[in-house]
Amino acid sequence: MTGLQAGLKNRHLTMIAIGGVIGAGLFVGSSSGIATAGPGILLSYALVGTLVVLVMRMLGEMSAANPTSGSFSAHADRALGRWAGFSIGWLYWFFWVVVLAVEATAGATILESWIPAVPQWGWALIVMVVLTATNLVSVGSYGEFEFWFAGIKVVAIGAFIVVGALAIFGVLPGVHADRASFGNLSDHGGFLPHGPGAVLTGVLLVVFSFMGSEIATLAAGESENPQRAVTKSTNSIIWRIAVFYLGSILVVVSLVPWNDPAIKEKGSYVAALDSLGIAHAGQIMNFIVLTSVLSCLNSGLYTASRMAFSLGERGDAPKMFARTTSRGVPRAAILASVLFGFVAVFFNYKFPDSVFLFLVNSSGAVALFVWLVICFSQLRMRRIIQAEAPEKLVVKMWLYPYLTWAAAGVIVFVLGYMLTDTEHDGRETVLLSLLVAAIVLVVAVIKEKALGGRTAVAAESAAAAPDEVKAG
Numbered sequence: 001m002t003g004l005q006a007g008l009k010n011r012h013l014t015m016i017a018i019g020g021v022i023g024a025g026l027f028v029g030s031s032s033g034i035a036t037a038g039p040g041i042l043l044s045y046a047l048v049g050t051l052v053v054l055v056m057r058m059l060g061e062m063s064a065a066n067p068t069s070g071s072f073s074a075h076a077d078r079a080l081g082r083w084a085g086f087s088i089g090w091l092y093w094f095f096w097v098v099v100l101a102v103e104a105t106a107g108a109t110i111l112e113s114w115i116p117a118v119p120q121w122g123w124a125l126i127v128m129v130v131l132t133a134t135n136l137v138s139v140g141s142y143g144e145f146e147f148w149f150a151g152i153k154v155v156a157i158g159a160f161i162v163v164g165a166l167a168i169f170g171v172l173p174g175v176h177a178d179r180a181s182f183g184n185l186s187d188h189g190g191f192l193p194h195g196p197g198a199v200l201t202g203v204l205l206v207v208f209s210f211m212g213s214e215i216a217t218l219a220a221g222e223s224e225n226p227q228r229a230v231t232k233s234t235n236s237i238i239w240r241i242a243v244f245y246l247g248s249i250l251v252v253v254s255l256v257p258w259n260d261p262a263i264k265e266k267g268s269y270v271a272a273l274d275s276l277g278i279a280h281a282g283q284i285m286n287f288i289v290l291t292s293v294l295s296c297l298n299s300g301l302y303t304a305s306r307m308a309f310s311l312g313e314r315g316d317a318p319k320m321f322a323r324t325t326s327r328g329v330p331r332a333a334i335l336a337s338v339l340f341g342f343v344a345v346f347f348n349y350k351f352p353d354s355v356f357l358f359l360v361n362s363s364g365a366v367a368l369f370v371w372l373v374i375c376f377s378q379l380r381m382r383r384i385i386q387a388e389a390p391e392k393l394v395v396k397m398w399l400y401p402y403l404t405w406a407a408a409g410v411i412v413f414v415l416g417y418m419l420t421d422t423e424h425d426g427r428e429t430v431l432l433s434l435l436v437a438a439i440v441l442v443v444a445v446i447k448e449k450a451l452g453g454r455t456a457v458a459a460e461s462a463a464a465a466p467d468e469v470k471a472g
Contacts, residue, residue: 004069004309005139005328008223012143016299017216017233019150022157022244024103024292025209027285030249031268032424037202038193038258039185044202045249047410049241052210054407055371058378058397060234063217065385065392067226070310071218072374077314079380080373086316086444088373089307091437095211095366096304097337098359100297101344104128107293110286124345131298132338135305138327139222142302149295156288157248160269164251167276179275180255188257204418204426210245211367213237215299218306222328231395301338308333316447358432361425365418365433368411375408 008016033041062075070077070085073092077085108123118126134141166172167180185191192198216233220226248269255272256263262271266282273281309330312321321333347356379401385393397404418426 003324003328004222004306004330005324006222006224007139007328008143008219009140010223010225010229012140012147013216013219013223013229013233015147015150015154016143016219017236018240019146019153019295019299022150022153022292023209023212024106024289024296025206025211026245026248027269027289027292028106028267029205029209030252031263031271033202033205034249034253034258034268035264036194036205036424037198038189038191039253040192040194040196040199041202041206041258042246042249042253043199044206045245047199047203048207048210049245051371051407051410052213052241053237054397054403055374056213056234056237057395058404058407059214059217059374060230060395061393061397062374062378062381062385063220064227064230064234064395065381065389067217067221067230068310069218069221069306070314071214071221071307072370072377073307074310074314075381076373076377079377079384082314082316082448083441083444084373084377085314086311086447087437087440088370089311089316090440091363091366092370093304093307093311093337094436095363096300096307097340098344098363099300100128100304100338100341101348101356102360103293103297103300104341104345105348107290107297110290110293113286121345121349127294127297128338128341128345131294131301132334134298135301135334136329136331138329139302142298143219145298146295146302149291149298152291153288153295154244156291157244160273161243161247161251163276163278164248164255164272168251168254172276179257182254184254184257188259193258200417201421201424203414204421204424207414208364208367210241212296212299214370215303218303221306227394234395301334301341304337305330305334308337361429362432362436364429365415366437368415369433369437372408372411375404375411379404 030041033044037044059072059075063071066075068074070089073085073089075085076088104124104127105120107127108120111123111127112118112120131145134145163172164180168182170180217230220229220233223229252268252272256268256275260271262274265271266274267285269288270282270285273285278284308317308321309324311317312319312323312330312333318332321330321336323332324330344356344359347359378397382393382397382400415430418430421427
């Protein structure tokens with residue numbers, strides 16, 4: 001067993017950090033948010049974006065001081081107790097393996113529309129096999145694939161913002177975008193056509209498209225300079241969210257009136273491109289969405305396997321998950337994650353409205369659970385770091401502990417508000433996610449009592465893990 005190896009280069013980490021913020025949910029899910037909140041969806045994105053910035057700052061503080069492949073799960077283990085690390089680690093793993101099935105199906109749908117000779121299930125199988133093979137080769141091959149996937153997403157969304165802005169200001173050559181104007185933000189029933197409450201409903205619809213921001217802190221453990229990588233990704237999160245989310249959505253709702261039927265029929269970005277008369281807008285967007293899907297699949301498999309590796313290393317998963325190949329790849333953790341993903345894909349084809357719907361809804365609120373655990377972990381971990389190694393506090397949470405408590409309060413409020421949402425399945429998502437969380441928590445407590453708490457050997461192993469990663 002060689003342990004994980006530092007196979008990710010700085011350019012890999014940079015693109016993983018940037019690309020992790022741009023999920024397929026931004027392209028696919030934004031249309032329902034715009035239809036629900038109108039131009040006010042910008043406030044929804046700004047609210048969730050601010051929350052993500054705060055949570056990432058907390059995570060950055062802990063990860064810069066103690067870079068590890070388990071990231072927030074390992075921090076929760078130490079700060080709150082083994083039950084917390086076990087529970088949030090397995091919930092996070094569960095979230096990403098369900099995402100594997102969702103993204104594989106989405107990618108297969110696009111590919112089948114291009115090459116119908118191969119059935120949809122065949123494309124899902126091909127995509128999963130190719131990316132599994134990539135992850136099995138080395139962490140460097142994962143990083144290389146993600147570098148190019150993320151690069152395409154970044155270039156595409158950057159070009160979209162530039163072209164859209166030129167059209168809005170009336171200086172785009174050869175295009176007469178009659179409806180393109182900042183006036184669209186207020187001309188069709190006002191900035192908040194459905195009232196201020198719609199902003200909160202919008203929050204529920206967009207919050208899950210931000211999941212993935214934390215991937216850079218997990219990947220940092222396999223880089224040459226983990227502390228620098230974490231610090232850099234944490235410090236750049238503000239402009240990344242401002243440009244890619246707020247910037248692109250502002251362009252969409254300025255190019256096309258929010259109540260244009262095309263937004264829901266074609267998707268917000270396709271409708272925006274169509275309004276400019278750009279040929280083959282739908283196919284261009286399909287290519288970008290496919291790239292985002294493959295990126296999400298690639299990162300999802302990587303993230304799930306590294307969380308399984310960390311759980312195995314801490315004795316909270318089978319020990320074979322913590323074994324690595326000579327190239328530093330946790331083969332068993334990768335295969336176990338993709339196996340569950342294949343099973344979920346099968347459920348999606350055989351039982352889409354029952355078993356698979358349960359899997360999706362029961363993992364839906366995990367993002368909010370993860371963020372909440374990060375808040376409580378940071379409250380405790382700050383005191384631990386200050387007592388043991390204050391020089392490691394190279395990234396600090398702003399206005400500690402007040403902003404941490406405020407962020408935790410907002411997350412609890414959002415979860416509570418979701419319980420009142422029956423129109424968009426918010427209540428069902430929270431209740432099913434709480435049910436799964438409760439089951440995992442019960443298993444964690446039973447396991448901890450059976451073992452009589454953490455043994456000295458396990459404690460030493462967990463404490464030594466970051467050093468092994470650096471040395472690897």
